[in-house]
Amino acid sequence: MRAFVFAARSLVRQPGRTALGIIGIAAVGALLFDMLLLSRGLVVSFRDLLDSVGFDVRVTATDSPLPAGVRMKDATLAAAAVAELPEVAQVIPMRTASGEIVLPGGRTVAAGFTGMDPSTRRPWTIVSGQDLSPLTTPPAIVINEPLSDAIGLPIGSELTLRAGCDPGRAVSTPRTFRLVGVAQFPFDDEAQNTAVVSRDALREACGDDRDEADMLMVASSGGSAAAVAAIKAKRPDLFPITNEQIVARMQTEGFTYFRQISAVLSTITLIFGFLLITVLLTVSVNQRLAEIAALRALGFSRMRAAADVFVQGALLVGIGGVLAVPLGMALSIWLDRILKAMPGIPAAMHFFVFEPRTLVTHAALLLATTLLASAYPMWLVARLPIASTLRNEVVG
Amino acid sequence: MVARRPVGVALLSATLAALSVVARSETAPPSGAGVLVSRQLMAAQQLRVGDLVSLSAEPDGSQPRSFRIVGEYEPTPDPMRLGAVRHEVRLHLPDLIDLRASGSNPLDTETVDAINVAVGSPSDAGAIARRLFTAIPGAVAQRAGNDERRAAPFVVLERFHLAIAIVTVLASSVFLLALMLMLVEERRSTVGVLRLIGFRRSRILQHVLAEGVVIALAGAAFGILLSVVMQGGINQFFQWRYDTALVFVRITPGVALRSIAVAVPLGVAAIFASSWSLLRGEVLALTRR
Numbered sequence: 001m002r003a004f005v006f007a008a009r010s011l012v013r014q015p016g017r018t019a020l021g022i023i024g025i026a027a028v029g030a031l032l033f034d035m036l037l038l039s040r041g042l043v044v045s046f047r048d049l050l051d052s053v054g055f056d057v058r059v060t061a062t063d064s065p066l067p068a069g070v071r072m073k074d075a076t077l078a079a080a081a082v083a084e085l086p087e088v089a090q091v092i093p094m095r096t097a098s099g100e101i102v103l104p105g106g107r108t109v110a111a112g113f114t115g116m117d118p119s120t121r122r123p124w125t126i127v128s129g130q131d132l133s134p135l136t137t138p139p140a141i142v143i144n145e146p147l148s149d150a151i152g153l154p155i156g157s158e159l160t161l162r163a164g165c166d167p168g169r170a171v172s173t174p175r176t177f178r179l180v181g182v183a184q185f186p187f188d189d190e191a192q193n194t195a196v197v198s199r200d201a202l203r204e205a206c207g208d209d210r211d212e213a214d215m216l217m218v219a220s221s222g223g224s225a226a227a228v229a230a231i232k233a234k235r236p237d238l239f240p241i242t243n244e245q246i247v248a249r250m251q252t253e254g255f256t257y258f259r260q261i262s263a264v265l266s267t268i269t270l271i272f273g274f275l276l277i278t279v280l281l282t283v284s285v286n287q288r289l290a291e292i293a294a295l296r297a298l299g300f301s302r303m304r305a306a307a308d309v310f311v312q313g314a315l316l317v318g319i320g321g322v323l324a325v326p327l328g329m330a331l332s333i334w335l336d337r338i339l340k341a342m343p344g345i346p347a348a349m350h351f352f353v354f355e356p357r358t359l360v361t362h363a364a365l366l367l368a369t370t371l372l373a374s375a376y377p378m379w380l381v382a383r384l385p386i387a388s389t390l391r392n393e394v395v396g
Numbered sequence: 397m398v399a400r401r402p403v404g405v406a407l408l409s410a411t412l413a414a415l416s417v418v419a420r421s422e423t424a425p426p427s428g429a430g431v432l433v434s435r436q437l438m439a440a441q442q443l444r445v446g447d448l449v450s451l452s453a454e455p456d457g458s459q460p461r462s463f464r465i466v467g468e469y470e471p472t473p474d475p476m477r478l479g480a481v482r483h484e485v486r487l488h489l490p491d492l493i494d495l496r497a498s499g500s501n502p503l504d505t506e507t508v509d510a511i512n513v514a515v516g517s518p519s520d521a522g523a524i525a526r527r528l529f530t531a532i533p534g535a536v537a538q539r540a541g542n543d544e545r546r547a548a549p550f551v552v553l554e555r556f557h558l559a560i561a562i563v564t565v566l567a568s569s570v571f572l573l574a575l576m577l578m579l580v581e582e583r584r585s586t587v588g589v590l591r592l593i594g595f596r597r598s599r600i601l602q603h604v605l606a607e608g609v610v611i612a613l614a615g616a617a618f619g620i621l622l623s624v625v626m627q628g629g630i631n632q633f634f635q636w637r638y639d640t641a642l643v644f645v646r647i648t649p650g651v652a653l654r655s656i657a658v659a660v661p662l663g664v665a666a667i668f669a670s671s672w673s674l675l676r677g678e679v680l681a682l683t684r685r
Contacts, residue, residue, distance in 0.1 A: 016577060017574060017577055017578060020570055020573055020574035020577065021574050023570045024567060024570040024571045024574055027563065027566055027567035027570060028567050030563070031560070031563050031564065031567065237456060256478070256637075256638070257478055260634070260637070265560065272564075272567070272568075272571075276571050276574075279571075279575055280574060280575075280578075283575070283578040283579070284578070287578065287581065287582065331563065334559065335556065335559055335560075338552065338555050338556050338559055339552060339556055341548075341552045341555075342548065342549050342552040342553075343548045343549065
């Protein structure tokens with residue numbers, strides 16, 4: 001406690017230097033905090049996004065868990081086979097297509113279309129109007145807000161849709177749909193035009209009779225791992241994958257750039273922080289050599305003098321580290337806004353996501369940096385020759 | 397000896413499609429159309445030039461066709477596919493169309509994803525693209541290298557890196573100021589003696605600024621030298637990590653000049669700001685008398 005008070009008084013005696021040291025550590029600490037948020041931000045955010053949809057297993061025709069790859073044939077049969085499993089609560093086939101909405105006057109608006117049958121679970125949230133209904137004539141269509149803004153037509157209007165469902169085929173004849181609602185889709189980016197119709201309606205719009213799906217969305221009843229095992233046993237030709245496995249795959253393949261840049265910048269930040277603290281403490285010790293020698297002559301032990309240096313470093317880093325957290329949070333909002341301008345990033349995803357473990361890691365890294373950075377000035381103080389230092393000071 | 401391994405690859409030609417295929421390598425009689433296989437796929441499947449492989453457009457590998465590997469190639473580095481395993485095969489366009497054609501749709505043999513056009517004069521490319529756009533309804537014609545959608549992620553990343561650089565420079569400036577305050581404190585008596593022997597404030601200020609410029613230039617030069625030395629190591633690490641030929645760090649003269657333009661004024665300003673209290677102080681106070 002006495003070492004703490006003594007070190008605090010030493011710092012207060014040099015307010016300008018102390019303030020600059022704390023501000024510098026706060027800035028470095030904020031950057032370190034942000035890099036820790038970035039290191040797992042996308043993964044945590046992507047996992048939350050997948051879980052929010054309400055399906056915990058996806059089944060595809062190949063080992064790619066993303067839609068718009070090789071389509072599954074006889075999807076209705078496959079869905080029925082999977083739905084029979086006791087480990088499965090619900091199965092919904094999903095098909096995607098690209099195309100355009102043809103507006104009066106010939107203007108077209110490009111959009112991505114999803115064909116999904118209405119069910120109790122659906123990966124969208126109705127903002128206005130109604131949800132899809134199989135009984136609507138002409139077939140119902142629900143669109144997202146950017147598409148609604150782009151076409152500028154009210155709910156209840158009829159829309160002409162021209163779908164391109166297969167790159168090997170010509171675009172099909174336009175079909176008419178009734179706009180029944182506007183919804184938010186979790187995987188949309190801020191500028192993406194998206195619409196959803198029933199799978200049968202999309203098949204008609206595509207002008208083919210192929211019972212295909214990009215994937216089966218599966219909600220398990222007794223855990224995703226058990227559902228995956230049961231699906232694999234029943235249909236070895238299909239590729240089921242859990243949300244956790246998708247996240248793990250994205251972590252090793254898709255999000256590596258940001259993990260790498262986070263690791264590089266965290267390392268550089270820590271080195272920078274180490275240099276900052278070492279230089280501050282070392283210069284401070286060098287300027288106080290006479291004072292420290294006098295204290296030693298008065299009876300301060302080596303340990304006590306070294307502890308004083310360490311506590312000074314700990315106080316600087318502690319105050320700077322605490323300030324770094326709100327500063328880092330504010331900075332992360334700015335950086336997140338910059339990165340979210342990247343095309344294809346869902347609006348609901350974030351690059352910087354706070355987790356309690358980030359605080360613990362941040363504190364541990366700063367503590368380790370303080371220990372390392374204090375080592376050299378502590379060593380200088382511990383081996384300080386009392387008599388010759390005092391003599392040099394008097395002569396000087 | 398025949399090895400059958402199901403492998404997912406991308407088949408590329410003038411037409412580009414992502415397909416699941418069955419690959420088979422064997423030492424067989426010289427038949428089959430030639431294909432090029434990416435270095436990564438050759439290594440992953442232990443293939444050799446001259447091997448026969450079977451490719452199929454079906455997810456279950458049915459209806460395979462035999463091809464002979466005539467060469468290995470390095471895929472064009474693509475930052476958009478960083479981290480993706482480049483298991484790719486290049487086929488002649490007719491071979492790819494044959495492989496994918498279902499037989500039920502005559503348009504299958506007439507369909508490509510894109511047609512690359514080389515124009516006589518690059519300056520006419522924009523006008524030709526516009527003419528094609530109006531002449532062929534439904535087709536999209538655009539200049540190569542002018543794809544804003546592909547460039548957008550890198551514009552965003554550049555902004556992100558700039559933001560990080562600004563924060564780093566701010567933190568460095570505070571660090572520098574704290575350091576200079578300490579160092580100037582050590583010079584208190586020297587400045588006092590110079591003032592006592594007749595040096596004017598402006599003369600001492602010139603010395604301080606000259607010293608600041610030299611230190612800032614030396615620091616900036618050292619920083620650039622360190623970056624140049626490190627860029628090879630950083631590139632090698634990330635090229636190994638992502639198995640790509642992409643260049644991640646490139647210190648250009650423009651980057652070096654920009655660094656100097658930021659570092660030198662900041663360094664001089666820090667020295668000047670920290671020295672200001674000494675220059676304004678009374679001589680006796682400086683000499684502690």
